[in-house]
Amino acid sequence: MLLAGLVHLAWSPLQAVDSDVGAPAEAWSLQHVVAVRVLLAIETVFGTLGTVLYVSVLLIVLWLHEHRRAVVWSASVMVGTSVTTTASKLLFRRQRPQWDDSVHTLTSYSFPSGHASGIASGMGVLIVLVTLYVHRTSVRRAILAAAAVLVVMVGADRILLGVHNLSDVVAGYAVAGIWVYSMLALYPPEVARRIPRMIDS
Numbered sequence: 001m002l003l004a005g006l007v008h009l010a011w012s013p014l015q016a017v018d019s020d021v022g023a024p025a026e027a028w029s030l031q032h033v034v035a036v037r038v039l040l041a042i043e044t045v046f047g048t049l050g051t052v053l054y055v056s057v058l059l060i061v062l063w064l065h066e067h068r069r070a071v072v073w074s075a076s077v078m079v080g081t082s083v084t085t086t087a088s089k090l091l092f093r094r095q096r097p098q099w100d101d102s103v104h105t106l107t108s109y110s111f112p113s114g115h116a117s118g119i120a121s122g123m124g125v126l127i128v129l130v131t132l133y134v135h136r137t138s139v140r141r142a143i144l145a146a147a148a149v150l151v152v153m154v155g156a157d158r159i160l161l162g163v164h165n166l167s168d169v170v171a172g173y174a175v176a177g178i179w180v181y182s183m184l185a186l187y188p189p190e191v192a193r194r195i196p197r198m199i200d201s
Contacts, residue, residue, distance in 0.1 A: 058129075
């Protein structure tokens with residue numbers, strides 16, 4: 001991945017973009033105490049435990065509707081994304097952004113963002129499954145819009161809290177996207193047949 005290479009080389013233009021985006025975002029958060037509380041809540045809700053809970057509920061629903069192939073596909077995307085994110089953090093060992101007056105601090109490595117990869121993979125799975133099983137147009141559009149908002153919101157949360165660079169978040173999105181598309185090619189959640197509807201039209 002090009003971005004990973006640029007991070008490894010500490011490419012100065014990329015570092016400048018990260019600083020130009022992160023510095024004003026973190027400075028804004030310092031001046032808004034209530035906003036920081038909301039941002040910290042988002043961090044908790046969409047952290048590892050929260051993501052495991054939401055995905056587990058989804059997998060149970062799929063299993064009860066006898067979509068066993070979709071269960072395997074969804075779990076593979078989520079686990080693959082998580083393992084790749086963790087391995088990348090250990091490989092690149094990028095430190096968290098450093099600010100004179102930090103809003104929030106974390107001690108783990110920064111690249112790529114685990115929150116960004118987690119929400120992007122989760123919402124990627126949801127988007128694929130909604131496309132397959134939800135045939136009511138208004139419901140499908142509402143879910144897809146909500147998924148997009150959540151992905152952007154969690155990514156912005158990481159930058160506003162000053163715990164990730166923009167490039168960390170983009171890399172997290174990329175890791176998730178690679179796993180979603182790779183698993184669609186290698187082991188699609190449904191074989192070519194009539195797809196039963198989980199939500200009636």
